[in-house]
Structures are given as C-alpha cells and as structure tokens.
Amino acid sequence: MTSNTNTLDRERGILIVLSGPSGVGKGTVCAALRQVAPELVYSVSATTRAPRQGEIEGVNYFFKTREQFQQLIEADEMLEWAQYVNNYYGTPKRFVEDVLRSGKDVILEIEVQGALMVKNKFPEGVFIFLLPPSLDELQNRIVTRGTESDETIRSRMSVALDEMRLMEHYDYAIVNDHVETACSKIQAILAAEHCRRDRIFPKIVQWINEVN
Numbered sequence: 001m002t003s004n005t006n007t008l009d010r011e012r013g014i015l016i017v018l019s020g021p022s023g024v025g026k027g028t029v030c031a032a033l034r035q036v037a038p039e040l041v042y043s044v045s046a047t048t049r050a051p052r053q054g055e056i057e058g059v060n061y062f063f064k065t066r067e068q069f070q071q072l073i074e075a076d077e078m079l080e081w082a083q084y085v086n087n088y089y090g091t092p093k094r095f096v097e098d099v100l101r102s103g104k105d106v107i108l109e110i111e112v113q114g115a116l117m118v119k120n121k122f123p124e125g126v127f128i129f130l131l132p133p134s135l136d137e138l139q140n141r142i143v144t145r146g147t148e149s150d151e152t153i154r155s156r157m158s159v160a161l162d163e164m165r166l167m168e169h170y171d172y173a174i175v176n177d178h179v180e181t182a183c184s185k186i187q188a189i190l191a192a193e194h195c196r197r198d199r200i201f202p203k204i205v206q207w208i209n210e211v212n
C-alpha cells in the first residue's frame with residue numbers, strides 16, 4: 001500500500017452558495033462563520049456599487065466601473081453576474097475554480113439571479129437561503145445598518161419579496177434569528193454534505209483488495 005492510496009481525501013472542494021434578501025444578515029453570518037470555520041474560503045465579488053465607509057478593495061469587493069465590469073463579462077471572466085438595484089455584481093470565475101480544484105470549500109454570498117446561474121453550471125453545489133424572522137425585522141435590520149437611502153431601502157425590500165419567491169430552488173433554508181444558531185446550522189449542513197460526498201467507499205474497497 002503506498003501513501004498515495006491510503007488517504008481519505010476528497011478530490012474537489014464543495015461550492016456553497018449563500019443567498020438571502022439584503023439586510024437579512026448574510027455578511028454578519030459569514031463573518032461569524034469565518035471565526036469558527038477558517039478553512040472555508042470566501043469568494044470576493046466584483047461590483048459597480050460605490051464602496052461603503054470602511055469597505056476595502058479586494059476584501060469586501062473588487063470595485064469596478066461599469067466599463068470595467070462589462071469587459072470582465074465579455075472576457076468570460078465571470079462565473080455569474082447580475083444586476084441588483086441599479087448596480088452589477090459578479091463572481092470572478094478563476095478564483096472559484098482554483099479553490100475547488102485545490103480541494104477546499106468555497107462560499108459565495110450572492111443574490112438569487114446569480115445563484116440560479118451558478119446552479120446551472122454547478123448543480124452539485126450546496127444552495128442555502130437565509131431568511132429573516134419576519135419582514136418587519138428585515139426592514140428594521142436594513143434601516144438600523146444605516147448604509148442605504150430611503151429610496152434604496154424601498155427598492156431592496158421590493159427585491160427581497162421577489163427573491164423569497166425563488167427560495168424553492170435552494171437546497172436549504174435557514175432563519176437568521178440568532179447569528180450563532182444560523183452559523184451552526186450552516187456548519188451542520190456542510191458537515192453532512194462532506195459525509196455524503198466523501199469518496200470513502202471506493203478507497204476502502206481498494207484497501208481491502210490490496211490486503212487480500
């Protein structure tokens with residue numbers, strides 16, 4: 001038996017897509033997830049939206065002009081992209097593919113149109129939808145965050161309803177009532193998906209055959 005044949009490694013990482021309406025807490029839950037699951041890789045999106053106070057280029061987003069964003073699409077460098085409330089958002093393709101090929105799991109925090117594009121390309125991905133405890137609480141969270149104008153808040157609430165109608169296309173729905181609970185549920189889903197996908201059985205058969 002060689003050392004190459006007796007490791008129970010998976011060949012490719014798992015692609016996780018986390019969606020949910022603006023203000024539901026995707027960013028907050030992802031930040032908590034980073035603390036407890038540092039092995040998970042986060043895809044940084046490109047956007048034409050202006051940076052919010054404190055946002056850092058390459059950390060929160062790659063901030064682009066409309067022309068630059070268009071060029072990325074034309075050069076086929078986007079895994080998916082979507083227009084959301086007057087701005088474009090998209091996932092750089094190469095980074096995600098490299099991470100998956102290296103055997104690590106990668107998480108995309110994206111809206112629903114883009115998530116459905118990803119589902120076409122990666123049906124084996126894990127699609128998780130984050131829900132608010134109520135619509136009032138959703139609005140309250142967007143308002144409390146204080147990053148949006150009144151008009152943008154109205155647009156985001158209207159998009160939120162459209163997004164929730166498409167929830168049935170997801171594998172899992174999680175209510176973000178408490179950040180820690182939502183985070184634990186995502187970890188539990190990931191752990192279960194690892195068990196389901198691990199290519200352990202062929203390896204075990206190989207071990208047994210090699211011993212006999």
Ligand SMILES: Nc1nc2c(ncn2[C@@H]2O[C@H](COP(=O)(O)OP(=O)(O)O)[C@@H](O)[C@H]2O)c(=O)[nH]1
Pocket residue numbers: 019020021022023026027045046049080081082084089090091109110111112113114115
């Ligand atoms: N399709 C797509 N949506 C994205 C991407 N990055 C972010 N989004 C989504 O775009 C929406 C607006 O993002 P943002 O302006 O940062 O607002 P926030 O998520 O409410 O803080 C959210 O639903 C994000 O999840 C991306 O690469 N692709």
Ligand SMILES: Nc1ncnc2c1ncn2[C@@H]1O[C@H](COP(=O)(O)OP(=O)(O)O)[C@@H](O)[C@H]1O
Pocket residue numbers: 020021022023024025026027028029141142144145176177178179
């Ligand atoms: N479980 C929660 N309970 C209460 N407030 C929350 C919870 N999750 C997030 N928030 C708050 O809601 C607001 C929006 O969260 P954010 O992570 O920016 O949402 P998203 O990334 O989905 O737009 C923030 O002020 C955040 O602190």
